[in-house]
Amino acid sequence: MTEKLYIGIDIGGQSSKCGVVNENGEIIEQLVITSLQPTLEKYLNDLTTAITELKHKSASYGEIQGIGIGAPNANYYTGSIEFAPNITWCRNADGEPGVVNLANLLSERTKLPVNITNDANAAAMGEMAYGVAKGLKNFIMITLGTGVGSGIVIDGKLVYGHDGFAGELGHVCVEANGRQCNCGLKGCLETYASAMGVARSAKLALQNPESKESILHQFNIETISAKDVYDAAKQGDTTALNIFTETGAILGKAFADFVKFSAPEAIVLFGGMTKSKEFFHNAMVDSMNEHLMKVWKGKIKILYSSLKESDAAILGASALAIR
């Protein structure tokens, strides 16, 4: 029996994971190449070689139908990666981040249809095709990693917006004139609710005299991480627990405003930060409901990704190739 197969490629700053996925959402072959090539030509050569190899290895299972790519600053409409600061081969001659139409270039080389979108949108597609959002027509995917990303699904379709850049919910303002964000704005959700945001909260807490009993003081204030805060919370440290409670409250309040926009059935969470959910989940749900009108109070589901974190990025990207 021959199956329909899809290639999913997850492009990160360091490495690119490529995998062949079958219709049941199983990764049947995968390999990793470096993303750290100095030129687009070299990266494209590596990527094309990897795809040829994957095609060859999976030939006995079935035929590759298309390629889906999840990448930072990727635009679904144009097929381009646009001004991604951390992608070495996506620079202009002057060294500044530029625009690379990876979908077209790869499609020419492989003779396969190629779709591309950003990581959070790919995660939403993966969750809808193979994960906890299977069957949901209206949900919002929030990725809680180093930053906060989002993918919005309405009526079973990802929202790309007029220009392809819809769903930047990590950058809604949760605190007027709040923390400085890398995007140039202040008070973005991501500066509080990402792993980086939790580390910033810890730095601030350590400067607060009230935290003087906290075991967080054993860490270097410059390098303290969300993982350190998690470990301290595990040991019952009040300061660490408060950081997660406050993070949950901020997330929940933001979610309430997202609900007023698209009235989703569920908000789906994914990413490294969700490992700490035992410490922020309740505060998040309470805060969301506190900030919702009666019609929605207690009705919006919070779901956590059911995909293995190591597989999720490839699965998500491959799901882009399905349609």
Add this chain to the structure above:
Amino acid sequence: MTEKLYIGIDIGGQSSKCGVVNENGEIIEQLVITSLQPTLEKYLNDLTTAITELKHKSASYGEIQGIGIGAPNANYYTGSIEFAPNITWCRNADGEPGVVNLANLLSERTKLPVNITNDANAAAMGEMAYGVAKGLKNFIMITLGTGVGSGIVIDGKLVYGHDGFAGELGHVCVEANGRQCNCGLKGCLETYASAMGVARSAKLALQNPESKESILHQFNIETISAKDVYDAAKQGDTTALNIFTETGAILGKAFADFVKFSAPEAIVLFGGMTKSKEFFHNAMVDSMNEHLMKVWKGKIKILYSSLKESDAAILGASALAIR
């Protein structure tokens, strides 16, 4: 020549406007009935009679294809008006707001398909079919009236969400623990940026010693209205002008977060408050751009409804019947 005709019905707390609209967006017949009937049966009788009359009067132009209704708390999916506090005939036996499936009831009586949605969604449909949003696939309609309503269009379709209640952008939080809103929450956009919100700002300003020179003091602090603030601004009153500038800044900041959600091509404004646009437009646009990331700065259009205010509600409702 016989045309396709559509009936649009705009149900307000006091009166219901009914009109027959042709494919060019012209209202060829219209009449008004009272909304203040004590029972559903009486209201339905009036409405059915009105529709029969409209059908009769427009028979020489063409055939009625369907009915669209814009009404408070109307749910597109179920066809019901749900818990609308100001609709007298939409109450349970105990006098509390109840649920009336107006779409089904009216369809049974008229043998025509009936679609229903809330006023702001109907306004968005009208603007897309006949107004300034013609040809736009991605925009957000914001109605600035007594309250603030919204209708969100993505990929040419209104967003209803999982439950039919998407697009409650008047109730996103713009100020933590801010002004008390009728919806039960605090700090909702509508408590600042509606006509009612401007009146509240005026009341507060009059209690501020800095406003002692303001001509707003000629008005009764209890009954001062947005119209009074407009008139004072027209005369160059600093306090009144500041109220509009601050209102614009609040609107613009909220719009920036809406853009991060659905990346619309434009935000379309409609309603009584837009008569004061000369006093808040610039502050609104500046604030929106200040709170947008580089990718959107200066790129989001702000448009004002091009429909006659007296016609817009009927046109909007009728546009619902087209699909």
